[in-house]
Amino acid sequence: MADHGKFITRGVRSMFLSTAFFFIANVLVKQVSHLPAMEAVFFRCTIASVLCLIGLRRANASIIGSNHLILALRGIFGTIALFTFFVTLQHIPLATAQTLQYVSPIFSAVLAIVILGEKLGRTQWIFYALAFAGVILIQRVDHRVEPFYVLLGIFSAFCSGVAYNLVRRMSGEEHRLTIVFHFQLIGAIAGTIAILFEWVQPTGCDWLWLLGLGVFSQLGQIYLTDALQREKVAGVAIVIYSGLVYAVVIGWAVFGESQSLLTLAGMLLVVAGVLASVFNSRRLARRVEDVEATAAYKV
16 A cells, blocks of 8 residues: 655655666676576576575465466566576666666557457557657667667567566466466576576676575565555656666666767657656556566566
């Protein structure tokens, strides 16, 4: 429940923490760019699944669940989204990769037409076109960003959209931790298979970065869940996209990834398009209360 009357509610504070934790996890992925992306997925999902299992035990919630097919599909699409997002993080600037992930709410809403039988107003399509115009601008002006990785980032966002519509199909039927656990478990299994064929031995601080990746990802999920239980997406949307500020600053300070004014303009177009769609109507905000927020994080 939202804390009405307070400028910074508990829900907003939780979303700030969630955004920060997920961003730290993204930075750690770039720190291990010399390792295969699926190796990072393995550590991320294995550590997070153990933490999630502990949470399930404490909550006395079902580990197996009842919607087995949908849980499996959610885990598969979530794992694909996570893997492709990690690849983009490792090969293009941090802020650009994060911006591409921000278009996932568009796919969530569009796919809801097919999966959930929902409808979109004409105004929403205009806002979504604005966001994609930003993506095109980024690709055209930033020569560090190859078209392949732009397409891969968009594909990651698409898979996130599928995953979160599947989550909505299970709304009220499965415990949140049950859904998250199946995703992490499938990611861990896929990662295990992948490292049997391609393994690069982590050295030195790599182990610390990989441990942090799993821990911070799970912390981000915990606070994200708390925020969504307390606030509607319209109340925390600006907080969600504040992660772009982190990405621009840290990308420059840590990885030496400067951004041109036109690239920044493209990023702002993406964020403006998605935010405008969120605030366009209360009806839309209610319909995508979980999807608009969570799709930006690949968890």
